[in-house]
Amino acid sequence: MKVLHLPAETGTGHNMRALAVAAKVRTLFPGAEQHVYLGSKSALFTPMFEELGVHVHTASDQQDHANTSQLARRFDWTSYVTGYLNRTFISGDRMLAAIALIGSVRPDVVVSDYNVAACLAAEVSGVPYVLVTERYDFTLGQIDNAALLEAGFILDDPDEVDAIRASLTTLFRWVTRRARAVLTDKPDVPELDRGTPVFEALAAGNGHVVGPIVRDECAADPAPRAEIDARFGLHGTEYAIVGFGGTTMFTENKERLLAEYLTAFEKLRTEHPDARLVVIGRQTFTEEVDGVVLVDYVSDWHSLVKHSKVILSPPGWLSVTELAVMNAPVAYVLSGRDEYHEREAMTRLDHLGYTTATEPDADTLLAILRTAFDEPEAFRRRAAEASKAIAPTGNGAEAAAKLIGQVVAEASAGRQLAEAV
Incomplete structure (x- = not known):
């Protein structure tokens, strides 16, 4: 069996899911030959895939979508389709x-x-x-024009935006119908998903909710606290983790959110002087801040998470599934209403019962941190209850690998039958 993984080229989440699936394919089908094409973060992920015996192919024009604004304030065909989708998800160059x-x-x-x-x-x-x-549809398919306007986008021609939305849904529906299997790690919520291509695939039988597609490390016991203390300088402290990485529509949102986090933490330390803040930002930091540990990226973050008091995370779905498997005390923070690609996820997380905050100021963030530090058991219980819907049982990566093997077997049987006829 020969497998070619082609994750989307917009960030670490797609690469990490592909890595988790590749690991399970190797376990279940040890004779399989695997290849992966990395269009982003290849320096980080190449050794991870090569450790699994996966042949790595890389792009020469990689872009870090975490540190570059993707959209303009004017939302139209030129800015959205030509300027964004054509560089990321729908590209003749990438297809060829x-x-x-x-x-x-x-x-x-x-x-x-x-x-x-x-x-x-x-x-x-x-x-x-x-x-x-x-995603159950292209993001725009689950965001209406009213939400775009509320987020501050300028829609000179709403009919044109409607046409983009309808065209994207038509394309995604075709892609899901032609797929031998559609696998999602996102539990469906009928009131949010009814009528979407993936919801229809689930009803048709070629769609499967497989559960969290994450690495085994997420469910493993953490490294001793002493190791984490030595690595990050956290000895004798209780610490919070905040993240503001991931693909961003507007870099100013990340910059503003970091400032609000630091202000909130400064206020928290008046009540908890031994507290520390670990900031994971998908960028290089040059300034030091007292009590704050600034890091670019932590690939083996499960041990760091499991010893933490609280995690404030953007709603990137790979992070959501990993944190659910880790049963982490998490709240979700969206840096701006105009980060339209994560609005649907925030609505879903709020529906599932997590603590959420959209475009928060320092006082809102302080209230979340204070609750987690002062009422840790209640805060943890709320997150744990919400996580049950995302990570009820089993390993989604293993289920995905089995279904991939099934697709290959069925395709092979079909070819043999055709040849016999």
């Missing part, structure tokens, strides 16, 4: 590159993690594909 790679590798199956160009390339190449997706 994927076709070339498929022709070179000659896989038995393509595994696309929310990479529509990869799905189109597989279909054109006559190779069965499995779609792994955290």
